[in-house]
Amino acid sequence: MRFVLFEIFRHMKKSIYLLLVSSILLVGCQRNEVIRTHGLAYLEKREKLIVVNKSNKNDAIKSLGQPATKGMTDDNLWIYIERTKTRGKLLKLGRSYLKKNNVLVLEFDKFGILRNKEFYNKDKMRKVAFAQAITVNEIKKENFIYSFLSSIRHKMIQKRK
Secondary structure, rough: HHHHHHHHHHHHHHHHHHHHHHHHHHHHHOOOOOEEEEEOHHHHHHHHHOOOOOHHHHHHHHHOOOOOOEOOOOOOEEEEEEEEEOOOHHOOOOOEEEEEEEEEEEEEEOOOEEEEEEEEEEEHHOOOOOOOOOOOOOOOOOOOHHHHHHHHHHHHHHHOO
8 A cells, every 4th residue: 555655655746846837947948939139129110210311410310319329420320220139949048149230320411411331230240351460569579478588587576675
């Protein structure tokens, strides 16, 4: 009789563990994707409303709103940003990843007419070419180890005096 009760209890214990683990996994899963957007939503669709050499600053404000940032030296360079992050699936262990990273750069002339429009998405940003040249530092040519050992030698000489 004891053996039968022990087997039933052990089987129930396994079922409880299985139920507990499955409920934890299912609670973490969501049917709808959680999306966090920073900046202007649907920038790719809205940028098509603005036409080069036809639209002006007022049209841009009406369609897109105020820019996220303006040029540092030139007030005629406007930048709009859309950044969307979402949670990864179970294989990515719930870490968030970048779903959209869109940037729209508008350049106006001195009369406020749109002269240039550039749209960058996540794929286009990866293809930005960087210079391969290496800048030589003329001020300090020795490496870290040489400077470290020189400072220790200098401190040892100072303690002797």
